[in-house]
Amino acid sequence: MTKPDLLMVGPYSEADTEALAALCTIHKGTPADGVAASIRAVAYRSMKPFGAAEMDALPALELIALFGVGHDHVDLEAARARGIAVANTPDVLNDDVADLAVGMLLASARRIPQADEWVRGGDWARQGAFPLLRKVSGKPAGILGLGRIGRAIANRLSAFDMPIHYWSRTPKKTPAGWQRHDSALSLAREVDFLVLAVAGGPDTAGMVSAEVLDALGPEGTLVNIARGSVVDEEALIAALADRRIAAAALDVFASEPAPDPRLAALPNVLMQPHHASGTVETRAAMGALQRENIRAFFEGRPLPGRVV
Structure with missing residues (x-):
């Protein structure tokens, strides 16, 4: 039986490549290459834009299967207009993303990388005790975007006895005591730690503005595991440099993989x-779910991670 053609875009592991090859005849390249007129599905692991031009370069395209949960780089309206399905890999990465968000929050607040260097570099012996820091437990935490990942972060921070505040487009069913805010500004005013877990895209671009950062205040810490586009990065750099916020812990940036060097030069930034x-576990699960989306498509079944 002839296997269907699949365009594979992005850096895939050998195991994921072999698993995709077992399902399909693989073509490697970019959508703009128009690699094969018979390609009906794309396995996409890239942050480069996938818009109307890329879709039109593949005239038989019916599925864009993403490796990851974010889909802000795909023009969903263009896909919808062309009858192209888009699927992602939700849920399987919630725990790891939430774990890192909490780890970054703690590492930033307790200055764990700097304290490690204090010991390694001999400053403990030469200068004595490391400077005192601020307590984390019991401080109010804000979650910007209470979706699957945001809720997983909030659940973890609740275990630190942190009052939970959140913003979401619509009210959520939450444990008693969690407080919803109607704007990022209102949220920032009430918390010491602001964790960004909102989806990227034009609707949230620049949502964390200079005004929001000023509301977070000089004892506040920003943690971003969402998208770099959610933050006004110029305003963030200025707020950090002027100590109008205490610190930022960032897993995402406006320009990747080469963030603004001014961020790296700031001592109150964790990157x-x-x-x-x-x-290993989560990337394997993401690959498996991407393949299940592809398999379901070619078998005419509902896509488990369908977005459009």
Whole structure:
């Protein structure tokens, strides 16, 4: 039986490549290459835009199967207009992303990387005790975007006895005591830690503005595991440099994989390489769900991760 043609875009592991090859005849390239007129599905692992031009370069395209949960780089309206389904890999990465968000919050607030260097570099012996820091437990935490990942983060922070505040487009059913706010500004005013877990895209671009950062205040910490586009990065750099907020812990940036060097020069910034889902177990689960979306499509079944 002839296997269907699949365009594979992005850096895939050998195991994922072999697993995709077992399902389909693989073509490697970019959508703009128009690799094969017979390609009905794309396995997409890239943050480059996938818009109308890329879709039109593949005239038989019916499915864009994403490796990941974010879909802000895909023009969903263009896909919808062309009858192209879009599927992602929800839920399987919630725990790892939430774990890293909490780890970054703690590492930033307790200055764990700096304290490690204090010991390694001999400052403990030369200068004595590391400076005192601020307590984390019991401080109010804000979650911007209470979807699957945002809720997983909130659940973890609740275990630190942190009062939970959140913003979401619509009210959510939450445990007693969780407080919903109607704007990012209102949320920032009430919390010491603001964790961004909202979807990227034009609707949330620049949502964390200079005004929001000022509302967070000089004792506030920003944690971003969402998208770099959610934050006005110029305003963030200025707020950090002027100590109008205490710190930022960032897994995502406006320009990746080369963030603004001014961020790296600031001592109150913790940086990670967009790696919140980066564990062996979760990446394997993401690959498996992407393949299940592809398999379901070719078998005429509902897509488990359908977005459009």
